[in-house]
Amino acid sequence: MEKAEKIKVKSVVPFGNAPFFEKIGFTVVSVGIFLAPIFFIPSINFPFQFSKALLIVLATLLASVCFILARLKEGAIQLPEKIFMASAVFLVLANFLAAIFSGNVAWSMVGQGFEVATFVSIFVMVMLLIVAAALFQSRDRIFLSYAAFLVAALIIFVFQTIRLIFPAWLTFGGIFSGNTSSLIGRFNDLGIVFGAVTLLSLVTTELLALSKFFRFCLYIVLVIALLALAVVNFSTIWLAVASFALILFVYLLAIRRTAINQNGAQPVASVAPESVNKRKISYAALAVLVVASIFIADNFTQSKPLGSRIAGTLNIAQFEVRPSWQATFDVSLRSLTADPVFGVGQNRFAYEWLRHKPPAINNTIFWNTDFNFGIGLIPSTVVTTGVLGFLAWIIFLALFLYSGFRAIFFIDGDPFNRYLTVSSFATAAYLWVFSVFYIPSVVIFALTFFFTGLFLASLHQDKNFKNRAFGFVFSSHPKKSFLATLVLVILLVVIVTTGAVVARKFAALVNFQKALLVFNTKGDIVATEAGLKRAINLNEIDIYNRFLAELYLVKISNLFSRNVADLNTEAAKAEFQASFGEAIKYAKRAIELNDSDYQNWVEAGRVYAIVVPIKIAGAYESALSNYNKALELNPRSPLLYLTLARLALANNDSKKARTLINQVLELKSDYTDAIFLLAQIDVDEGNLNEAIKSVEKIAELAPNDPTVFFQLGLLNYNDKNYKKAVEGLERAVTLLSNYANARYFLGLSYYQIGKNNEAVKQFAEIQKTNPGNQEIDLILKNLKAGRAPFTNAKAPVDNKPESRAKPPIEEPTPKE
Structure with a gap:
């Protein structure tokens, strides 16, 4: 039977004899990364994601300042994996050039301040990677960061569980409005975090020799993570988790099993003879692979019985959409013909999307969505940063994977070092998947760079990688000292300036959000004007x-x-x-x-x-x-x-x-607003009879087009031929049951021919899909009371909806 030495838990001292500035830098970045997933300012005046971005930026930049001051004091710089670090610098340089040669330098450099793909964002993330690689070169520091990450994840799980069971609780004044609102941001971001927790728990249980108690605790964490993944049920996450579980399963079979034990603050390999030279079957990894495969198979079925049942039980309704690989490729290809080297600039993908989007998009509910990215963050950089920027990403990721696979197959080093290397590399590689196949939030993006930095830091202790480190001593050489000090001071100025700019943009956005809130809630134009002008003065x-x-x-x-x-x-x-x-x-x-x-x-x-x-x-x-x-x-x-x-x-x-209008309908044949306006033109010109005859002929040619029958019903409604209007509108609703505007005029037509109960049914259906619509509430209330639909109506509602500038029910046009 497998033997394992128990972990002896005692206070961990991650600082040791570290310099003062390194201690401060380590503390700042540790607190920042721990708080980022759970941090928010409990007021709707403060933008949710920007608050997290500001915390990450300020923590990273302050830690960077401490790192630079420590280097200036010591007169030396030491970083692991010099070639990989050079690729990170090249990534920053490529993004800088893309921003400089964009059509709008300020927008590509900084944007509003919280976007994930601006130059400032990439610069801050690379600094986070460097700081993590430099300041976490102690085993205890890396292990402590793991513990902090797991604690933050458990806090998120408890919060989300309460929100799912009691949606009215913990709303914090409307910041968390639905049960899919999470502490970290989007619902899928929640799943990405727990996918990382799943992998970290797996690697820890398989590569560390734990006491029964600690192993049991980690299995509980693993089960919690899988439950969270089941609730989120995002296919990309399941595919990533299944892939990494399979790789881990094969990896553990391919190497000798080395049990690792942590003896106080200094981990050592277990000396149990039974633990050496045995192949190990990872039943935990196999179990995760099976669970993930079940959900993957379920998501590929049309009805999704398992996922639908979970979502129905917990009343979960969330939906995200992004352009397809093909659409992203098409936009990229057309964009590169004009800007091949540096691209169009960061934050400008949406402009290229609008110029080159596929015509078929207009036939979906996303026809008016301005997508800011393609299928994923990194594929979108082909458009925004051109060949140079995309090549920088390819080199960066290729060197990361090369360094990682090279490191995890060194089995003759310290076993605990191997655990830290495998765990940090696996977690970072998993997180990088979502920069390729998804659009990560700023927190996920920061965690990706942070775990990549931890992976580099883990190599510091391994003698096999000493010759790949970057070491530069400048304290004893006047020329080197002058140049190094100059570069570091310039970098220090850039860092401080960046922090000030981002903070100023945050203040501007807060004023902007407050102004909009005042206008929407109070209609106070004077206060709104003052708030907008303050925002403009700041940014x-x-x-x-x-x-x-x-x-x-x-x-x-x-x-x-x-x-x-x-x-x-x-x-x-x-x-x-x-x-x-x-x-x-x-x-x-x-x-x-x-x-x-x-x-x-x-x-x-x-x-x-x-x-x-x-x-x-x-x-x-x-x-x-x-x-x-x-x-x-x-x-x-x-x-x-x-x-x-x-x-x-x-x-x-x-x-x-x-x-x-005819051009409109060529682009989007089911555009209700255009049909509505065309009917008004016919009314104004007195061409109702001719228009009705024309549409009747079209209806014969297109008997399954609901918009044609809506137009026919609307024309008859304008002609006060309510029986004919009912015929056309009933057909439209039969063909498209959620056609709200067709139901609206069908309900009014029923009322006009004395079918009050049928009218009530139509408006009751509209109310289900348009909760909070005051006009529908008023009409329904009047009809149930036996009154005319528009009794007691107040502007802008009137009793002639057919003459309004727009249809009474707004068409759904979801935004990214």
């Missing part, structure tokens, strides 16, 4: 200017809603001129800051379009020019063509509007 980016321009449009709309007598006063005219001038000013400034974002051009067009009906000279031409520029940047957008059609109508050009 002038196009988004803040665009929102401020939109706020002035709200002011103008409020002014136009006054009675005619008030509008003719000098004060009203002065107010209009001031608001219109400010709207133009901020819309133009948004374009100056980022002329690649079509939304900035749309906003400028909206500013001029709002005054087209009052015949201000040049307004139509200016609006048209800005909209056309937006269309150049987003040429396959049905919404932009519809916007141009509305502009043509405002300019009393219904013929041009009709032509543009």
